[in-house]
Amino acid sequence: MPPRRLPALAALLALPGGALAEAPPPVAVTVTDKGCEPASLTVPAGKSVFRIRNQSRRVLEWEILQGTMIVEERENIVPGFVQTLSATLQPGSYQMTCGLLSNPKGTLTVLAAAETAPGGPPDPLALVGPLAAYKHYVSTQVDTFVARTRAFAEAVKAGRLAEAKALYAAARQPYERIEPVASLFNDLDKSMDVRADDFEHKEADPGFIGFHRIEKGLWADNSTEGLGPHADKLLADAEELQRRVRDLTIPPAKMVGGAAGLIEEVAATKISGEEDRYSRTDLSDFHANVEGSRKIYDLLRPLVEKRDPDLVARTDKNFARVDALLLKYRSEDGSFAPYDKLSERDRQALKAPITVLAEDLSTLRGKLGLD
Known part of the structure; x- marks a missing residue:
C-alpha cells in the first residue's frame, strides 16, 4: 500500500500565532518485553508530551506511526530509563511501536480540540531554501543507494562471496547518510535495516531480513547460499524508497x-x-x-x-x-x-x-x- 503523503510545505510551516498555551501534563507509557502499557491512549489534538519508561530487557525506540509513516520517535531508550517525547499531533488514529517488532502495536487516538497549541518558527520561509537543497541531496543519495544495492544484490545472487563482502559497506553508506528521511517509512526501514535483536527469536526469526540478514550469511556463515531472495527483497525495497522519496515533502x-x-x-x-x-x-x-x-x-x-x-x-x-x-x-x-x-x-x-x-x-x- 503506498505511504500516506505528507502535507505540503506551506501547511507544515504555516502555524497559528498567539500566546503560548499551558503545557499539558505528560502522558505515561511503559514498554515491557510484551508490549505497551497502556496499549491504548487518547490525547487531545495539539502538543502532547509522552513519558516513556523502558521496562524491557533491551534498548528500544518508541515511535508514533500513521500508516507507514513515522510521525515522531524517541530512540535509544535504555532499559530502566525514562525519556520524554514532545509531539504536536493532528486529530486522527495513530499507532505506537512497543518494543520487539513481534509485539503488537499500541493505538493512539487524537481527538479534535477546541483550540490548538500555537507557536512555530519566527520566520517560516527561512527554511524553504535549506529544505529544497536537502531534498535534492536526499534524492541523489537515494539514486546512489539503489545503484550500489543493485550491484551488491547481483554479487550475492551470483555467489560471488568476496565481491559481495567488498560491496556491502559501500551499499549501506548512502542509506546511513539520509537515515532521518529513510526511517520515516517504517515498513521499509524495518525491512532493510532491522537487527536480529528486534525479534524474540533473534537470527532464527523469519522477519530478520535485509542488510543484516545478508551480512550474517556473508560473514558468520561465509556463504551466499539461500541469500538470493533476501537480495531481491532488499533491492525491491531500495527501489520503493526511491519512488517514495520522489514525491515526499520533508x-x-x-x-x-x-x-x-x-x-x-x-x-x-x-x-x-x-x-x-x-x-x-x-x-x-x-x-x-x-x-x-x-x-x-x-x-x-x-x-x-x-x-x-x-x-x-x-x-x-x-x-x-x-x-x-x-x-x-x-x-x-x-x-x-x-x-x-x-x-x-x-x-x-x-x-x-x-x-x-x-x-x-x-x-x-x-x-x-x-x-
Whole structure:
C-alpha cells in the first residue's frame, strides 16, 4: 500500500500565532518485553508530551506511526530509563511501536480540540531554501543507494562471496547518510535495516531480513547460499524508497532534528559495535552518519549563526574533532579498519566528542523554533 503523503510545505510551516498555551501534563507509557502499557491512549489534538519508561530487557525506540509513516520517535531508550517525547499531533488514529517488532502495536487516538497549541518558527520561509537543497541531496543519495544495492544484490545472487563482502559497506553508506528521511517509512526501514535483536527469536526469526540478514550469511556463515531472495527483497525495497522519496515533502522538524539524531544514535548504541556485528564495518556507517549530519548542519548554519554564533563555533570544532578521529582509522582507498580492531580505549575516545556533538546539535530544533 503506498505511504500516506505528507502535507505540503506551506501547511507544515504555516502555524497559528498567539500566546503560548499551558503545557499539558505528560502522558505515561511503559514498554515491557510484551508490549505497551497502556496499549491504548487518547490525547487531545495539539502538543502532547509522552513519558516513556523502558521496562524491557533491551534498548528500544518508541515511535508514533500513521500508516507507514513515522510521525515522531524517541530512540535509544535504555532499559530502566525514562525519556520524554514532545509531539504536536493532528486529530486522527495513530499507532505506537512497543518494543520487539513481534509485539503488537499500541493505538493512539487524537481527538479534535477546541483550540490548538500555537507557536512555530519566527520566520517560516527561512527554511524553504535549506529544505529544497536537502531534498535534492536526499534524492541523489537515494539514486546512489539503489545503484550500489543493485550491484551488491547481483554479487550475492551470483555467489560471488568476496565481491559481495567488498560491496556491502559501500551499499549501506548512502542509506546511513539520509537515515532521518529513510526511517520515516517504517515498513521499509524495518525491512532493510532491522537487527536480529528486534525479534524474540533473534537470527532464527523469519522477519530478520535485509542488510543484516545478508551480512550474517556473508560473514558468520561465509556463504551466499539461500541469500538470493533476501537480495531481491532488499533491492525491491531500495527501489520503493526511491519512488517514495520522489514525491515526499520533508517535514522541517525531521530535517533539523535529523542532524542530532544521526549522531545520537552513534553515541548511544552504535559505538558498542551492535550495528554491523558480523562484518565489523561499523566505522563506515559512523562516517556516513557524520556526513549526513554535517550536510544538514551546513544547510542550516547561516540561520543558526544569526541566533547563536557561539553554538556554530562550538559545533564547527566538534565536527572537526570527530572527522579527525575517524580519519585515523581510514585507509588510502577509503575503507575503514574493522571495528573489532579498536580497543575499548579507542572506542571511548570516539564516544566523547560524538556525545558532545550530539548534545549541541540537539538544540537546533529549539534554536529554529521547531520544538
